[in-house]
Amino acid sequence: TVVAGDPSALVQVIEAIKPMQAAPSEDQTRVPFSQRKHPVAFQFLDVSTPFHCSLSESAVAKVADDIGRLGLFADCSQASPLTISCLSNEDGTPLSDKCSTWNDVAMELVRLQSVVINDWLSVCRNVAAMTASVTHVLDFGPGKAGASIGGLTARNLRGSGIGVEFAPTRALEIKV
Known part of the structure; x- marks a missing residue:
């Protein structure tokens, strides 16, 4: 899940979630799966503009x-x-x-x-339902193959028969 907003508000979200997460050193082997705390990772993304919010x-x-x-x-x-x-x-x-x-x-x-929030799982489900007409998804970046939205797309489409191709993210020099 990606949460967008003012950095001070995001810090408040993190503080609210921290008590609900499992500490890395916390042993949950004897806790039933349904009652285990979920591991949570927080990462601030270096963005220049608040897209999708x-x-x-x-x-x-x-x-x-x-x-x-x-x-x-x-x-x-x-x-x-x-x-x-x-x-x-x-x-x-x-x-x-x-x-x-x-x-x-x-x-x-x-x-x-x-301003529109991404519902990438729904997008991938709709793409997977279009298997008669969709054979590949092209990821034009930015980011490295597997670490970009294309990586998430590939994981969401796994088993559907639809391939995800990572197109180069740098402009090609064309000599005339």
Whole structure:
């Protein structure tokens, strides 16, 4: 589970959870499994912006204003802009079900990255249910193979027959 928020609030969450966790030295071998305390690991992630939480709510309107001001999708009224599957990180449904124009796609992606909480297990379940049409998931990073969201995806899709490929995260030099 990832918890996002102000660092001082996150410290309070940690302090509230600590009494409920098992200490590394605590012997629970004689405690029934149903009554054992769970091991908990805390790690602050070095992020530049609070993605996927309400702290970024104001950014959505600003990006929408910029998209409109710059006319980024003014000439893109194509009825079905997505030609490959692009799934919502909210619930794993195809964006093409919700978005009929490029502007809709852009705003949905901004919303998904800014304020929507990831329910990655639901996304992976929906991907696994699409085995007739999905053979691979591509992870474009960032992070090392297995240590990124692709690693979590691979674990969640284990046994489904869907492969997870870790694409390079560095730009390739193209000589012209």
